[in-house]
Amino acid sequence: MHAVRDHDLAVDQLRRSYAAVPPGQPVRLAKRTSNLFRPRSAPASGLDVSGLGGVLGVDPVARTADVQGMCTYERLVAATLPHGLMPLVVPQLRTITLGGAVTGLGIESTSFRNGLPHESVTELDVLTGTGEVVTARPDGTHADLYAAFPNSLGSLGYATRLRIELQPVRRYVALRNLRFTNLTALTEAIGEITATRHWAGASVDAMDGVMFSPGEAYLVLGSFTDDVPGVSDYTGQEIYYRSLRQRPHDALTVHDYLWRWDTDWFWCSAAFGAQHPVVRRLWPARWRRSDVYHRIVRLEHRHRVAARIDRWRGQPARERVVQDVEIPLERTAEFLHWFAVNVGMTPVWLCPLRLREPAGPGSARSWPLYPLRPGQDYVNIGFWGSVPIAAGAADGDVNRKIEHAVSEAGGHKSLYSDAYYDRDSFDRLYGGGTWRAVRDRYDPEHRLTGLYEKAVARA
Numbered sequence: 324m325h326a327v328r329d330h331d332l333a334v335d336q337l338r339r340s341y342a343a344v345p346p347g348q349p350v351r352l353a354k355r356t357s358n359l360f361r362p363r364s365a366p367a368s369g370l371d372v373s374g375l376g377g378v379l380g381v382d383p384v385a386r387t388a389d390v391q392g393m394c395t396y397e398r399l400v401a402a403t404l405p406h407g408l409m410p411l412v413v414p415q416l417r418t419i420t421l422g423g424a425v426t427g428l429g430i431e432s433t434s435f436r437n438g439l440p441h442e443s444v445t446e447l448d449v450l451t452g453t454g455e456v457v458t459a460r461p462d463g464t465h466a467d468l469y470a471a472f473p474n475s476l477g478s479l480g481y482a483t484r485l486r487i488e489l490q491p492v493r494r495y496v497a498l499r500n501l502r503f504t505n506l507t508a509l510t511e512a513i514g515e516i517t518a519t520r521h522w523a524g525a526s527v528d529a530m531d532g533v534m535f536s537p538g539e540a541y542l543v544l545g546s547f548t549d550d551v552p553g554v555s556d557y558t559g560q561e562i563y564y565r566s567l568r569q570r571p572h573d574a575l576t577v578h579d580y581l582w583r584w585d586t587d588w589f590w591c592s593a594a595f596g597a598q599h600p601v602v603r604r605l606w607p608a609r610w611r612r613s614d615v616y617h618r619i620v621r622l623e624h625r626h627r628v629a630a631r632i633d634r635w636r637g638q639p640a641r642e643r644v645v646q647d648v649e650i651p652l653e654r655t656a657e658f659l660h661w662f663a664v665n666v667g668m669t670p671v672w673l674c675p676l677r678l679r680e681p682a683g684p685g686s687a688r689s690w691p692l693y694p695l696r697p698g699q700d701y702v703n704i705g706f707w708g709s710v711p712i713a714a715g716a717a718d719g720d721v722n723r724k725i726e727h728a729v730s731e732a733g734g735h736k737s738l739y740s741d742a743y744y745d746r747d748s749f750d751r752l753y754g755g756g757t758w759r760a761v762r763d764r765y766d767p768e769h770r771l772t773g774l775y776e777k778a779v780a781r782a
Contacts, residue, residue, distance in 0.1 A: 326377070326379050326380065327379070329374065330374075330375075330379055330391065330483075330484065332374065333372075333373075333374025333375050333391070333483075334375070334448075334450075334456060334483050336371050336373075336374060337370055337371055337372060337374075337375065337450060337481075337483065338450065338454055338456070339371075340369070340370050340371035341370055341450065341454050342454055344370075344770075346770070349772055350370065350770060350771055350772065351369050351370065351477075351772075352369055352370050352372050352393075352477070352481065370450075370481065372392070372393045372481075374391075375391040375392050375393040375394075375483055376391060376393040376394050376395070376398070376420075377390075377391050377394055377398065378390050378391070378394055378398060378399055378402040379391060379484065381402055381403055381406055381408070381489070383406040383407075383408060386408060386488060386489040386490065386491070387445070387486055387487065387488055387489060388402070388403060388408075388410075388486070388487055388489055389484060389485075389486050390421050390484070390485050390486075390487060391421075391483065391484055392420065392421065392422030392481060392482035392483050392484065392485065393420050393422060394420060394421050394422075395417060395418050395419065395420050395421075396410070396413055396414055396416075396417060396418075396419050396420070396421065396424070397417035397418065397582075399421060400413060400578070400581055403489055404492070404577065404578060406489075407491055407492060407493075408489040408490065408491055408492060409489060409490060409492045409577065409581070410440070410443065410487060410488075410489060410490075411433060411437040411438075411440075411442075411443040411487075411488055411489070411490050412424075412429065412430065412431050412433050412434055412437050412438070412439060412440045412442075412443065413431055413433075413581050414429035414430065414431055414440065415431055415582075415583075415584040415585065415589075416584070416585050416588070416613040416614075417582055417585045417612060417613060417614065418613065418614040418617075421440070421482075421485055421487070422481065422482035422485065424440040424441075425440055425441040425444060425447070425472065425473055425482060425485065426472060426473065426474070426475050426476055426477055426481075426482065427474070427476055427737075427738070427739055428440075428441070428473065428474055428693060428737050428738075428739075430647070430674055430676055430703050431529075431531070431674065432529035432530055432531040432543070432545060432674060433528065433529050434674060434675065434676035434677070434703070435513075435516070435517045435530050435675040435676055435677055435700075436520065436528070436677075437490070437679055438676065438677065438678050438679030439473070439676065439678075439679075440487075441472070441473040441690065442678070442679040442688070443487050443488040443679075444485050444486065444487050445460070445461075445486045445487065445488065446458055446459065446460045446469075446485070446486045447459055447469070447472065447482045447484065447485040447486070448482065448483045448484040448485075449465075449468060449472065449479070449480040449481065449482055449483070449765075450480050450481045450482075450483055451468075451479070451480040451765040451766060452479075452480060452762070452765055452766020452767070452768065452769070452770045452771045453765065453766065453767070453768075456483060457765075459472065461688070467760075467761050467764070468480070468761055468764075468765060470688075470689075470690060470691060470757075471691055471692055471754070471757055471758060471761040473690050473692060473693060474690070474692040474693040474738065474753065475692055475758065475774060476738060476774060476777045476778060477771065477772070477777065478758070478762065478771055478772060478773055478774040478777055479758070479761055479762060479765060479766065479771070480765060480766070480771070492547055492577050493547040493548055493549045493577070494548075494549050494576065494577060495547070495548050495549065495550075495551045495554065495574055495575065495576055495577065496528075496529065496545045496546065496547060496548070496574065496575050496576075496577055496580040497545070497546045497548050497551055497572075497573075497574050498543055498544065498545050498572065498573040498574060498575065498580075499522070499523075499525075499543070499544045499546075499571065499572060500541050500542075500543055500566070500567045500570060500571055500572070500573065501522075501541060501542045501543075501544065502539070502540075502541055502571075503539075503540045503541070503542065504538050504539065504540075505538075506534070506537055506540060506655070506656035506659050506660065507656045509532070509540050509542060509656070509673075510652055510653070510655050510656050510702070512542060513530070513542070513652060513655075513675045513700070513702065514652055514700060516530055516542075516544070516675075517530075517652075517675060517677060517700050522544055525544075525546055526546055527544045527545070527546060528545055528546050528547045529543075529544070529545030529546075529580075530542060530543065530544055530545070530674075530675055531543055531672065531673060531674045531675070532672075532673035532674075533564060533567055533670045533671070533672060533673065534659060534669070534670060534671045534673060535568075535669055535670050536663065536669060537659060537660055537663050539568075540673070541567045541568075542673075543567065545580065547577070551574035552574070553574065554574050554575055554576055554579070555570075555573055555574065555575055555579075556579065557575075557579070557583060557586060557587075558579070558586050558608060558611070559608065560600065560603055560604070562586075562587055562590075562598055563583045563584065563586065563587065564584075564587070564589060564590050564670065585612055585613045586611050586612060587611070588613045588616045588617075589670075589672060589705075589707065590670060591616065591707055591708070592611065592616060594708075595616060595619055597611060597616075639711040639712055639713070639714075640711070640712045640718070641709040641710065641711055641712060642709060642710055642711075642712050642718050642719065642720070642721050642722070643708075643709050643740075643741065644666065644668060644706060644707075644708060644709060644710055644721055644722060644725070645706075645707045645708070645740040645741070646705070646706060646707075646722070646725060646736055646737070646740055646741075647703055647704070647705045647736065647737040647739070648703070648704050648705075648725070648729045648734055648735065648736040648737070649676065649695065649701040649702070649703050649704075649734050649735045649736070649737075650701060650702055650704060650729065650732050650733075650734040651699055651700070651701055651732065651733050651734060652675070652699075652700035652701060652702055654732040654733060654734070655673075655702040655704070657732070658704065658728065658729075658732050658734070659671070659704070661728055662704070662706070662725075662728075665721075665724060665728075666706070666710065666721060666724075666725065667710070668706045668708050668710065671704055671705060671706045672703070672704065672705035672706070673702055673703070673704060674702065674703040674705070675700065675701070675702050675703075676695075676700075676701050676702070676703055677698075677699070677700050677701065678690075678695055678696075678697050678698075678699075691754035691757040691758075692753055692754040692757065692758055692774070693735060693753065693754075694735075694754060695735065701734070719741070719743055722741055722742075722743055723743050726742070726743060726744065730748075730752070735752065738753075738777075738778040742778050742779045743779065744779055746775055746779075749775050749778070749779060750775075753774065753778075755774075755775075758774055
């Protein structure tokens with residue numbers, strides 16, 4: 324009862340803070356952390372979400388959880404694992420919030436079975452542009468908001484509570500690290516595993532991978548189990564992504580598996596020296612996590628120290644290339660070869676996905692603001708870093724080439740980072756007509772920043 328009362332008080336405070344934002348000013352969350360890579364100006368005032376960061380309850384019988392919108396997956400997992408349960412998809416960074424993963428999309432190694440995080444949401448409460456809170460479900464009065472909320476990036480409102488499905492999990496994850504020297508063979512293996520959920524006679528509960536080069540890539544197949552001969556620990560001196568080249572077999576606790584990428588922000592901690600053995604010993608373990616690295620990046624964006632050093636050394640300016648893109652499985656090898664030649668960043672993350680299959684008769688649900696095709700296998704390709712700006716080129720040219728190549732391959736890209744689409748292309752790719760209709764219903768005065776303005780114009 325206390326949790327429900329406190330939640331109601333927090334929602335009331337959120338509504339009051341929304342009403343206090345002067346007309347014409349941007350409406351944004353007043354939160355200290357962010358996993359976005361889109362530069363934006365700080366709002367003069369923000370929405371008070373300070374009381375919306377918890378787990379309201381876990382129902383181990385129904386296998387559901389009621390979660391506040393600003394609850395991080397780190398906190399959510401800590402509440403579900405004691406019940407032997409986990410969310411159907413747990414995005415790879417600890418401080419991603421449940422509301423953020425739904426309105427901004429998320430993905431992880433169970434996505435080839437369970438789709439994307441929003442597909443396990445059975446209902447959600449949304450603060451809309453009118454200042455009211457409505458409960459949206461797959462059917463009923465607010466089904467249009469339920470369908471359009473994923474990938475709306477706060478342009479249709481903010482989730483205050485979400486009810487999600489959970490899945491049972493065992494104590495450990497046994498891992499098989501499969502090496503491929505041919506990308507076509509790798510994609511064929513992904514197709515077989517997605518269809519059968521088995522490989523070499525063993526079940527596969529989780530699947531992702533890494534490409535170090537077109538001639539060296541790995542699929543990591545995870546199986547939940549209660550019995551392993553021993554477990555590894557990648558929160559200390561050892562670094563997880565390097566283990567793929569060294570260990571054909573591995574095992575982690577479920578907790579450590581879920582956060583295996585967070586300690587080194589995949590491999591991006593190398594940019595801060597955190598993978599150097601001496602620095603690693605001196606860098607406190609509690610600070611080796613993605614939100615700390617993200618704060619360092621934000622400071623660099625503000626003060627441009629590295630850019631000034633590059634200029635002093637006579638090195639070219641660099642373009643940030645931080646993207647996650649979904650490519651149809653049959654075009655993945657082709658895209659990866661193109662990427663290796665035209666961009667050349669390595670490693671890259673590979674995460675197969677498929678929209679979740681319906682539990683009963685009927686077709687898979689579609690999501691109009693991120694219209695992946697039901698029944699189609701995709702691979703999420705994640706690449707995060709920077710490239711030198713070539714002589715005669717401009718900042719953004721490489722990202723524009725990537726956007727064109729993704730569209731040519733029939734894919735989509737996530738919108739948490741830089742985007743360069745013109746408005747017509749953006750509307751075509753991200754359900755512009757549906758978005759406008761839902762916005763007009765739930766935000767008739769257009770108080771909330773538009774989707775294109777958030778994603779491309781950086782408003």
